[in-house]
Each structure stands twice: as structure tokens, then as C-alpha cells.
Amino acid sequence: MAEVRTRGGRPSGRVRLKDVARLAAVAPITVSRALQSPGRVSAEARLRIDAAIAATGYVPDLVAQSLVSNRTGMVGVVIPTIVDSIYASTIAAMSEVLRAHRAQLLLGDSGYSLAEEEAIAGAFLARRADALVLSTVAHTDRLRRLLSRAGVPVVETGNLTAEPIDMVVGLSNERAAFDMTRYLVERGHRAIGFIGAETGGNPQASDRQAGYRRALAASGLPLDERLVIEAPRELDGGSAALRTLLERGPGLDAVFAAGEVWAVGALLECLRRGVTVPARLAIAGFNDEMIAGQLVPPLTTVRIPRAEIGRRAAQMVVDRLRGRAVAPTTVDVGYEIVRRATA
Amino acid sequence: MAEVRTRGGRPSGRVRLKDVARLAAVAPITVSRALQSPGRVSAEARLRIDAAIAATGYVPDLVAQSLVSNRTGMVGVVIPTIVDSIYASTIAAMSEVLRAHRAQLLLGDSGYSLAEEEAIAGAFLARRADALVLSTVAHTDRLRRLLSRAGVPVVETGNLTAEPIDMVVGLSNERAAFDMTRYLVERGHRAIGFIGAETGGNPQASDRQAGYRRALAASGLPLDERLVIEAPRELDGGSAALRTLLERGPGLDAVFAAGEVWAVGALLECLRRGVTVPARLAIAGFNDEMIAGQLVPPLTTVRIPRAEIGRRAAQMVVDRLRGRAVAPTTVDVGYEIVRRATA
């Protein structure tokens, strides 16, 4: 086997356009045209080319196509965490829309770290992702600069913002939390505890807490800071938070958990401790995920259209990449208070 | 602005190596070297180059690098579904290992369809993914041919197989199901129902059912086909299956649900119908996910090291890509019977 000496990149070993062309006795460009716009190639040539493609098992090299077209057909998506099921349905919906348009999803999880988000998004840009989808609306300044310099379409998801980078699909977490808290007040609850995530660099978390605070104020209820708990995002976090709340607030009659992990964790803790729900303590959750609706008793919660967020975000990306104008650039997908048994 | 006429691909508008080189007054190749192996460039040149990179905000183009190096640094992963949380921890672990080695995960979900799996894997190969990770060990013949022709490293995950395509990380679902069923028998149960997925083209599902059947036979217990239920992968599927089982088997004293959705669905249905668990009916699950361990009563189940599967699979891929020999090529990560309250 005489190794052919070459300069530059080494041959890949795969079947190339050139090989197909040789077999079909046409120029490479003709094969290219047969694939891209078959109408511009004679029927005979097309037949020979199709046969050659079938015979060789040729698969076009998207890397080479990307280099010349400046399009990779890849959309980078950064989520805070893969493990938490919250984002699964969003990702699934995005993936489906993208695949329908022959685009591919690049996934990265930031672990709720803005620095990681920046690093991942940077890697996506280095790979020339055609567009980026980010979770939440808080980002490092460097990432904002990077994005504006790159000029790629960006969709922020989850929370609405007054100053979007580009496009936004989300909802007002503040209003949703406000409404749910008001609902508890209307049901006659007066001492309402709160469980949520740490608010630092997480607008979704801080907005929900802010909504809770505003609702209490609007209802003329006192706010007891000791009843506002920031917990780790685990079932145990919810259980532990509930124990703390019961200790601190003897008169506690309701808990608003701004995430299903905490709500379910708190509910299960109540079952274990014999605290009757909702008779002695009402519980409200957020997200309507996991088995919220199937628990005994089923959980009252805020439903967010996760799949729709993914679908719309992907659709906006696709539209923009097709050169279509996207309007409006901010989409409010809303939310819904789901009244079940726990509150 | 005199538009420069070019042939071939249009310029991308981003800062190129060439731009940095001009600014640093060196040849492009020198900039390349400064980035790839700084030791091969003089200190002065390096300083000027670093300054030029900082000034321009240059980011290397991985698409161009991929074309010449024949490496994309991307690993394609096909899972049956993103929505089911089963795969989340596997994906998260893989993603972490890959990122540590500057590789990127390409994700696609097949919806449990072998044809879709083939299509997605094909798309990954067109993008020149450096390696592929597949779920389960059943694939279309065309995919097998495609993979062998492409010659990329492949890791199959989830189930062990006697005839791997290349590498495998998994466990014997048959033995796991056998052991769990035996455990139920040892606890004195005689009429044991089974809930699982449709077995067509899903070795994981058929192996679990086979393990259940073998355990009954080995225990000298009769097998009642009417107590073997294939249900849709939803909580409701588990609830409905349980109702069916209770109707069909008046003497039913245990249920083995070969997946947590069904186990949890069945357990919740018992709570709703006042069927005491485990006093009147024992329930065993599979996967130890969702809130299995936190339910009241907590679920007896089979634990699978999902994260380890992801970690090992990614590590095998990385090792292979680094040219290291991977041995053994089949890794059995095992399983564990977790004895909790429901059985």
C-alpha cells in the first residue's frame, strides 16, 4: 500500500464527493448540485450519480459544508441542570422542532453557575453554533459582550425580562408567585411560609420570592423573615425546610414552595409526621412536575407550559435562521394555577 | 465600502487567524503554533500574538480545525427519551466527563424507535461525530452496517449483550429481574404479577420480563400469562395495570413493576383504593428513581448505577479517542436490590 504523501489535512478515509463524481463520470460540482438542487442536473446524470451514491454509501460531510456555508445547523442550548426533570420536556420539545428542520441540538448544563454558562456558550460559539438558547435572563457581562460580538440569534427562556439580549420566551415568575400566594390568602391562610432556591444570580428564584413578598404586603399580612427559607434543590431540602418552618411558626397554616421538589418533599414530610394536609397545613407548589398531580393528596401548584417554551424558542430560532422576521421578540407563555387538594 | 468579490465560500465576518497574524506581524501559521504549542514560538512573538488575540477577541474556528484534523470533538448520544428522567443522570455524568476533555455532547432522542435511532445516528455520522453512544443493544441492520463502515468507536449502554458492536457498559437486566422476583418469592409471595414495557425491539424490557419468568419457573411457581402486563410508560399505566391485576388475580399478593413509573403508579393506586402495602400487596420496582425512596411507604426496588454508566461510557470513548487501548470492552456495572418497606 503506497501511502500517498499529502500536505495539509490528512484524508479522512471516508467516501468523498469526488469519489462519487469519478464513479458517475461527472465533475464533483455536478454531484453537489444533484444533491442540493436536483432540478439543475440532467436526468441521466442524476441516475448515474444516485447509483454511485448508493454503491459507495456516500454521506455528505457536514463539517465541510459548514465551513463554506457558514452554517453548522447546530443550536446550542444551556440549561442549569440536566438531572432536575424540569428542563426535560423543554429540551424534548426543542429537539423535536429542530430535528424537523434538520438542525441539531448541542446541550450543556451550567450547574446554575453563570461562569459555567459563559464557558459553555463560548464553546458553542467556537463550534459556530447558528444560535443559542439560554435559561433565565441573568448572564455575565462577558457573555453579553461575546454574544453581541458574535451576532448570533439568542433566545432567553424561563423568565421575562425588560432588557432581553435578543428574543425571550417565558413568563412572569413574579406574578405567578404573587397569584399563588394571593390564592392562599383568599383561602383564609394568614401565616404562610415560603421555600425557594437561593436567589443569587437566579432571577427565576428571586422573582418568585419577590412575588410572595408583594402578595403578603398587598394583603396587609406581616412578613416574617424567619418563614422565608432558601433550601437546596432536593426532596430532603423540602422536608428539612418544612421541619424548620413548623418549629419557627407555631401558627403556620400554609406553605408556598416555589418549586416541586420542595413541595413534594414538604408534603411527604407531613405524611410522615402525621400533619394533615390541607386540614392543618396547606401546601402549594410550583411547576406541576414529577408526580404532583398523582400524590395523595394531589398537589395544588402553578403549571408552566414547559414544552411550549421549548417549541416556541426553537421555532423562533428556526424562523430567524431562515431569514424570517420574528415578531414579537418577547413571548409570554403564561402560567396557570392548578387547584387540587393540598390548598 | 468596496465589496471584495470572492469565489467559493463567503467570508464569515468573524475574526480569523489571519487577522490576528496581520496585527501581530507574523505569519498565520505562527499564530496557530502559538495556540497549539506555545513552546515552539519565541517569547516576543507570543507576546505580540497574545495582545492581538486579546485586542481582536479572536476565537479559533473549530469547524475549520475539524476539517483538517478529522476530529470534531463531538460525541453523539442517542437515548430513547429525554422526558423520562431515567436517562438524565447518565447524560449528566457523560456530559461532565466529556466537558473535562473538551468534547461536546450531541443529543438525540429516538422515542424508543429503532428507525429513529438509525436516522439520528446517521445524522451524527454526517456531522462527523468522533464517537457514538447508543442506548440498549438492539439496532437496525442498516445502522450496524453504517457504524462498521464509519469505523467510529461505539458504546452501547444499559444492557449487556453477547455480540457488542464495539464496547458495552451495562448490566444484566435479566439477572436483576430474576433476583428481585426471587426475593419476592423468598418473602413468601406466591401470586406475583408483572408490569413492564412492550418487549418488541427493547432488550431491556424483554430481559426483565424473561428474568421474572425464569424466577417463577425456578421457584416452581405457575406462570399466569394474564398477570403479565405490558403498559404504557406513564404513572397512569401503572395505576391501570394494577387495577387489571387486582381484577384478574383475586389471590394476588405481590407485583413486580419493571420500571419506577409503573411501581409508583401502582403504589399510588393502592393508596387511593385502600389496598395496604405491603400487608395485603407487596410492590417491587426497578431503577430507584423519581421519589421511590421517599414515598410512604418507601419503595423496594432495583438500583442501577445510572451515573456510573454515563461516566464509564464517556471515559471509554475518551480513552479510545486518545488512542489508548480500552480493556475490557464490556463493563458490567451491576445492580443492587434495595430493600425498603413495600416488599
Next chain:
DNA sequence: TTGTAAGCGTTATCAA
């Protein structure tokens, strides 16, 4: 309808 030449942004090879 088909083909030629050039170029996408980078790196391997060889020469200085």
C-alpha cells in the same frame, strides 16, 4: 446543463 477555478479557516509538510 456542465465544468473550472477559487475560496471557506485552519494545520501538516517542507524549506529556509
Next chain:
DNA sequence: TTGATAACGCTTACAA
């Protein structure tokens, strides 16, 4: 240590 040249696999612009 640095640089000129060609090549990775493909498509655009132009010509025939």
C-alpha cells in the same frame, strides 16, 4: 524559530 505552500471536502462565481 519562522514562513510558503498545499490540503481537509465542499460550494460559489463565472465561463462554456
